[in-house]
Amino acid sequence: MLKSSLGAAAVALAAVYALVVVPAEGQMTTMINGSVYASYGILALSLALIWGYGGILSFGQAAFFGLGGYAYAIAALNLGNTWAALVIAVALAGASAAVLGYFMFWGRISDVYLGVITLTVSLILYRFLNQTAGDEWTIGSAPLGGFNGIPSTPILTLPGLPDEPLSPEQIYVLAMGALFVGYLACKLLVATHFGRVVVSIRENEMRAELLGYDARLYKLGLFTFAGALAGIGGVLFANCVFVSPNMFNLQTNGQLIIWVIVGGLGTLAGPVIGCFLLLMLATFLGTVHQGGGTNWFDPNLVLGVLLTLVVVALRKGLLPLAIAGFDAIAARRGQRGRLARAADPLVCEPQAE
Amino acid sequence: MDYIVIIVLQLAVTVANLALIAAGLAIVFGMMRVINFAHGEFLMLGGYAAIVSHRAGVNLWIAMFVVAPLVVGAVGAVLERLVIRRLYGRMIDTMLATWGISLALIGLVTVVFGNTVSGISPPLGSLEVGRYAIGRYELLLAVVCAALYGGGWLLLRRTSFGLIARGTMQNRTMAAALGVDPGRVYAVTFAAGAAVTGLAGALIAPIAGVVPTIGAAYIAKAFITVISGGAAIIAGTLSSATLLGSINTAFAFAFSPVLGEVALLAAAVILLRLLPQGITGRFFRKSL
Numbered sequence: 001m002l003k004s005s006l007g008a009a010a011v012a013l014a015a016v017y018a019l020v021v022v023p024a025e026g027q028m029t030t031m032i033n034g035s036v037y038a039s040y041g042i043l044a045l046s047l048a049l050i051w052g053y054g055g056i057l058s059f060g061q062a063a064f065f066g067l068g069g070y071a072y073a074i075a076a077l078n079l080g081n082t083w084a085a086l087v088i089a090v091a092l093a094g095a096s097a098a099v100l101g102y103f104m105f106w107g108r109i110s111d112v113y114l115g116v117i118t119l120t121v122s123l124i125l126y127r128f129l130n131q132t133a134g135d136e137w138t139i140g141s142a143p144l145g146g147f148n149g150i151p152s153t154p155i156l157t158l159p160g161l162p163d164e165p166l167s168p169e170q171i172y173v174l175a176m177g178a179l180f181v182g183y184l185a186c187k188l189l190v191a192t193h194f195g196r197v198v199v200s201i202r203e204n205e206m207r208a209e210l211l212g213y214d215a216r217l218y219k220l221g222l223f224t225f226a227g228a229l230a231g232i233g234g235v236l237f238a239n240c241v242f243v244s245p246n247m248f249n250l251q252t253n254g255q256l257i258i259w260v261i262v263g264g265l266g267t268l269a270g271p272v273i274g275c276f277l278l279l280m281l282a283t284f285l286g287t288v289h290q291g292g293g294t295n296w297f298d299p300n301l302v303l304g305v306l307l308t309l310v311v312v313a314l315r316k317g318l319l320p321l322a323i324a325g326f327d328a329i330a331a332r333r334g335q336r337g338r339l340a341r342a343a344d345p346l347v348c349e350p351q352a353e
Numbered sequence: 354m355d356y357i358v359i360i361v362l363q364l365a366v367t368v369a370n371l372a373l374i375a376a377g378l379a380i381v382f383g384m385m386r387v388i389n390f391a392h393g394e395f396l397m398l399g400g401y402a403a404i405v406s407h408r409a410g411v412n413l414w415i416a417m418f419v420v421a422p423l424v425v426g427a428v429g430a431v432l433e434r435l436v437i438r439r440l441y442g443r444m445i446d447t448m449l450a451t452w453g454i455s456l457a458l459i460g461l462v463t464v465v466f467g468n469t470v471s472g473i474s475p476p477l478g479s480l481e482v483g484r485y486a487i488g489r490y491e492l493l494l495a496v497v498c499a500a501l502y503g504g505g506w507l508l509l510r511r512t513s514f515g516l517i518a519r520g521t522m523q524n525r526t527m528a529a530a531l532g533v534d535p536g537r538v539y540a541v542t543f544a545a546g547a548a549v550t551g552l553a554g555a556l557i558a559p560i561a562g563v564v565p566t567i568g569a570a571y572i573a574k575a576f577i578t579v580i581s582g583g584a585a586i587i588a589g590t591l592s593s594a595t596l597l598g599s600i601n602t603a604f605a606f607a608f609s610p611v612l613g614e615v616a617l618l619a620a621a622v623i624l625l626r627l628l629p630q631g632i633t634g635r636f637f638r639k640s641l
Contacts, residue, residue: 250573301464308454
C-alpha cells in the first residue's frame with residue numbers, strides 16, 4: 001500500500017516537473033530534447049506493455065512507431081488537416097499490428113520466432129522506404145523521399161486553426177502530456193479483467209486456455225493496442241523531428257529493447273525511466289568528446305557494455321532493483337528499531353507509524 | 354542460352370552467399386540454441402581481420418582462410434567464457450546479452466578503425482559467358498560453401514567429436530553422466546561456430562566491403578535462413594538458403610535488388626506461417 005502510493009506520488013511529481021516546471025524555465029534545448037525523449041518514451045511504454053505484461057517479445061515494435069509517423073506525414077501532406085492525419089496514423093498503426101498479430105498468434109508462433117518475424121517486418125519496411133527516392137515514389141502530394149525521409153512533415157496545428165502550427169514549447173507539453181496519459185491508460189488496462197487475463201496467459205498459456213480464454217484473441221487485442229500506442233509515439237516523433245526510414249532500423253529496435261531491460265521488465269514506469277536515462281546518457285556521450293584522438297565514449301560501445309552487464313550481473317532492471325532495495329532498507333530499519341527497543345526497554349520512542 | 358547460364362550461376366552465388374552468412378549461426382543457434390545477436394558483428398570482425406592482416410603483408414588467401422577464423426574463433430571463445438557460459442538455457446537473456454556484445458563490438462571497431470568503408474577488390478578476375486560476365490571469385494565462394502557444408506556433415510556424422518557434440522546438445526545431463534564435460538563441448542562448439550562465421554565474413558568482405566555497422570545487413574537474413582531451415586541444421590539451412598536465395602534472385606532480376614531483399618524477408622514470414630517448425634519440420638526429417 002505504502003509502496004504503490006509512493007510510486008503514484010513519484011509519477012505525479014515527475015508529471016508536475018515535466019509539465020509545469022520545465023516549461024516555466026523555458027530552456028529550449030531541454031524542451032526539444034524532452035519532446036524527442038517523450039515520443040520514444042511512448043514507444044518504450046508500448047513494448048513494456050506487450051513484453052512485460054503479455055509476454056510477447058516484439059523485436060520490431062518500432063515498425064508501428066515508423067508506420068504511425070509515415071502515415072501521419074503522408075495524410076497531413078495530402079489532407080492539410082493534421083488532427084485527421086493523427087487519427088488516421090494511429091488507426092493505421094493499430095490496424096497493421098492487428099494484421100501482423102493475426103498472422104503470428106493464429107500461426108501459434110512462439111517467443112523467439114515471433115521476435116524474429118516482427119524484426120523482419122520492421123527491416124522490410126526500412127529497406128523498402130530507403131529506396132523510395134525519386135519522383136515515382138509519391139503518395140498523393142507526399143514524396144516518400146527515400147533515405148532522407150519527409151523533412152517537410154507538417155506540424156500539428158491548434159484545433160480549429162489550420163494555419164497555426166504548434167510552437168516547439170506546445171509540442172513539448174503535448175508530447176509529455178501524451179506520455180503521462182499513455183502511462184495511465186496502460187496502468188488502467190492492466191488493472192481490468194482483460195489485463196488480468198493477459199497476465200495469466202503470459203504465466204501459463206495452456207492453463208488460461210483450459211479455463212476458457214482464447215489466448216490468441218487476448219494477445220491480438222493487447223498487440224493492437226500497443227501498436228496504436230507506438231503509432232502515437234511515431235506521430236509525436238514526426239512532429240518534433242521528421243519521419244525517415246531510420247525509425248524502422250535495427251538501431252531503433254535495439255535501443256528500445258535496451259531501454260525496457262535496463263529500466264525493468266514487468267513494470268510500466270521502469271522502461272520509460274530507462275528510455276529517458278539512456279537517451280540522456282547518449283546525448284551526453286555525444287557531446288563529451290571534443291577534439292581529436294580516440295573517442296572511447298562511443299555511444300554504441302558504452303551502451304553495449306552496459307546492456308551486457310545489466311543482463312549478466314543484475315538480471316533485473318533499475319526500477320525492480322530500486323523497489324527491492326527500498327524493501328530491504330524498510331525491512332532492516334523496522335528490524336533495527338525493534339531490536340533497539342528490545343535491548344533497551346527504558347527508551348520510550350513516540351510511535352511514529 | 355548465355356543468359357540462362359548466367360542466371361543459374363548467379364543463383365548459385367546468391368544461395369552460397371546466404372548459406373555462408375548463416376553457417377556459423379546454424380551451429381551456434383541451430384545446434385546450441387544460443388541466440389547470438391552478435392553474429393553479424395562476428396562476420397564484420399572476420400572481414401576486418403582478413404583485410405587488416407592482408408594490408409599488413411599477409412598473403413590474401415592465408416588472411417582469409419587462416420587468420421580470420423582464428424581471430425574470430427578466439428573472440429568467440431573469450432566471449433563464451435565471459436558472458437555466454439553464464440546464460441545457457443536462458444534464451445531471452447542470451448539474446449539481450451549478445452545484443453549488448455554486438456553494440457559493444459560495433460563501438461569498439463568504430464573507435465579503432467573509424468566509421469569508414471574498407472575493402473579489397475575481389476581477386477581472380479571474371480568469367481565470361483557469351484556477352485555476360487560473372488566474377489570468378491564469386492564462383493569460388495559457391496565451391497567453398499559446398500566444401501564447408503560437406504565438411505560439416507562429415508564432422509558431425511562421422512567423427513566421435515561430432516557424435517559427442519550432438520549428444521551433448523540433445524541431453525546435457527546424460528552426456529555428463531557418460532563422462533563428457535558438457536561445459537567444454539559447449540565452449541568448443543561455440544568457438545567453432547565463431548570461427549566458421551569469421552571465415553564467412555572474410556570470404557564475403559571483398560564483395561560487400563566492411564564497415565563497423567555492416568553486421569546489421571546480415572543478421573536478419575542469417576536468422577531467417579536458420580529458422581526457416583528448422584531443426585536439421587545442415588539440410589535445413591541449405592534448403593532454406595536455396596529457397597530464399599531463389600526468391601531473392603527472381604525478384605532481383607525482375608524488379609530491383611532491393612525488392613529482391615524485401616521479397617526474401619516477406620517469403621520467410623509467410624514460410625513460417627505455413628511451416629512453423631521450418632522446412633525440416635516437415636521435409637527431410639531424418640537428415641542432419
